[in-house]
Amino acid sequence: MALIKRLDSRSGDFARTLRNLLAFDASEDEAIERVSADILKDIQQRGDDALLDYTQRFDHVQAQSVAALEIPKSDWLAALESLPAEQRAALESAAQRVRNYHEHQRSETWTYTEADGTVLGQKVTPLDRVGLYVPGGKAAYPSSVLMNAIPAKVAGVAQVVMVTPTVNNVRNPLVLAAAAIAGVDSAWAIGGAQAVGALAYGTQTIAAVDKIVGPGNAYVASAKRRVFGTVGIDMIAGPSEILIIADGTTPPDWIAMDLFSQAEHDELAQSILLCPDADYLDQVEAAIERLLPTMPRADIIRASLGGRGALILVADLDQACAIANDIAPEHLEISTEQPELWAEKIRHAGAIFMGRFSSEALGDYCAGPNHVLPTSRTARFSSPLGVYDFQKRSSLIKVSQAGAQTLGRVAATLAHGEGLQAHAASAQYRITPKN
Numbered sequence: 001m002a003l004i005k006r007l008d009s010r011s012g013d014f015a016r017t018l019r020n021l022l023a024f025d026a027s028e029d030e031a032i033e034r035v036s037a038d039i040l041k042d043i044q045q046r047g048d049d050a051l052l053d054y055t056q057r058f059d060h061v062q063a064q065s066v067a068a069l070e071i072p073k074s075d076w077l078a079a080l081e082s083l084p085a086e087q088r089a090a091l092e093s094a095a096q097r098v099r100n101y102h103e104h105q106r107s108e109t110w111t112y113t114e115a116d117g118t119v120l121g122q123k124v125t126p127l128d129r130v131g132l133y134v135p136g137g138k139a140a141y142p143s144s145v146l147m148n149a150i151p152a153k154v155a156g157v158a159q160v161v162m163v164t165p166t167v168n169n170v171r172n173p174l175v176l177a178a179a180a181i182a183g184v185d186s187a188w189a190i191g192g193a194q195a196v197g198a199l200a201y202g203t204q205t206i207a208a209v210d211k212i213v214g215p216g217n218a219y220v221a222s223a224k225r226r227v228f229g230t231v232g233i234d235m236i237a238g239p240s241e242i243l244i245i246a247d248g249t250t251p252p253d254w255i256a257m258d259l260f261s262q263a264e265h266d267e268l269a270q271s272i273l274l275c276p277d278a279d280y281l282d283q284v285e286a287a288i289e290r291l292l293p294t295m296p297r298a299d300i301i302r303a304s305l306g307g308r309g310a311l312i313l314v315a316d317l318d319q320a321c322a323i324a325n326d327i328a329p330e331h332l333e334i335s336t337e338q339p340e341l342w343a344e345k346i347r348h349a350g351a352i353f354m355g356r357f358s359s360e361a362l363g364d365y366c367a368g369p370n371h372v373l374p375t376s377r378t379a380r381f382s383s384p385l386g387v388y389d390f391q392k393r394s395s396l397i398k399v400s401q402a403g404a405q406t407l408g409r410v411a412a413t414l415a416h417g418e419g420l421q422a423h424a425a426s427a428q429y430r431i432t433p434k435n
């Protein structure tokens, strides 16, 4: 059986087939929802005691107090010191590039003054305290520590509080080292819905935060959805996705490996190639068959490519761009000559990688832009995680006496129209009567 589906955009049922391929069942699992709701309620009611109980039950860590679950900064620094020099240099270089990029995103306060002296504007303020969830079960991504903590620090967040489960008391040194490099302020060995609850509601030992960011498993995702409103959240990220538009000029092995790079994350990850050249699609398919057995995560890649991947023959690159906009992928590689020309036609994608040297993997680690991106077609209406997610805006209004005369009349007229007499009077009090 073929490792990956072949589709043709000219076939009659292409639109329906593509819809089915993109469909991702994000339906909530009732059992998980019940468990996460119960855990959150318990954390709200019993605070530290509940947090200790769940940490023992799910992570097999027995602590005398929640204070004992704090991972001291000296441990992160020791982790950093003990890294092989090459690994440390790579983390530091990635962090510097991510910081440089995000410096460009910082919004500033602005004001303008009208002719009558009225001043209007927008004050930009960083959030006070942010919680960063770092998964610690099956996957641990130090790169995600950098991608979440650095924009928060660039925004000026005073306290970045990291939580990560340390199952059986095993701590991931790369995660701790990344926390030290990214400027995280405190770290706790807690995870799951209970950690989300502790960050959202606070406990006797852990102070509540204002926003929780970072990926996690289904319990974490469910808990984040539930605490939204009490605190802000970044997004609920789905499985990774890559869509490649190729004109056939990139070595087929490179494209096959780019498809693998996201497929290896998860059996539900999605890797799709669009190309107008059927011979080239044959070559990529042959490369997939040849290279797959060499991959340590071959089983995951096979499941992902077989279940949700596709090599699609398109009429031309214009049609490829139209299909890409419909798919609105998390990552889009435009592996063609003159990629900028095709990028102009792209309206919906989390990140656009242009040219054959811009492999998506570089974006995951060190190009600079954030790797936390909208998935499952949400790039139609949302954006990469950025500094702006850690800043909020307050409107500034300073009405001059002259301004109060004109604005007062407009406001009073509208207030009367809405039947709100106090609003009208409040505006009218400030109008100076003419003698």
Ligand SMILES: NC(=O)c1ccc[n+]([C@@H]2O[C@H](COP(=O)([O-])OP(=O)(O)OC[C@H]3O[C@@H](n4cnc5c(N)ncnc54)[C@H](O)[C@@H]3O)[C@@H](O)[C@H]2O)c1
Pocket (backbone or CB within 6 Å): 035, 058, 059, 134, 135, 136, 137, 138, 139, 141, 144, 165, 190, 191, 192, 193, 194, 215, 216, 217, 218, 219, 220, 237, 238, 240, 265, 266, 371, 372
């Ligand atoms: N999109 C991204 O950028 C990105 C990056 C990294 C990880 N991820 C995703 O994050 C997830 C990480 O999941 P993980 O499991 O490895 O780590 P995790 O830290 O999210 O989950 C582990 C925690 O889940 C809780 N838990 C486990 N079983 C439970 C049960 N039966 N009842 C209640 N709670 C339970 C425990 O408290 C445990 O500490 C994966 O799905 C991965 O794909 C996504």
Ligand SMILES: N[C@H](CO)Cc1c[nH]c[nH+]1
Pocket (backbone or CB within 6 Å): 141, 143, 144, 239, 240, 241, 330, 364, 371, 372
């Ligand atoms: N590609 C992932 C987001 O879709 C991020 C990541 C982390 N490490 C490697 N990749």
Ligand SMILES: [Zn+2]
Pocket (backbone or CB within 6 Å): 240, 261, 262, 265, 364
């Ligand atoms: Zn990745």
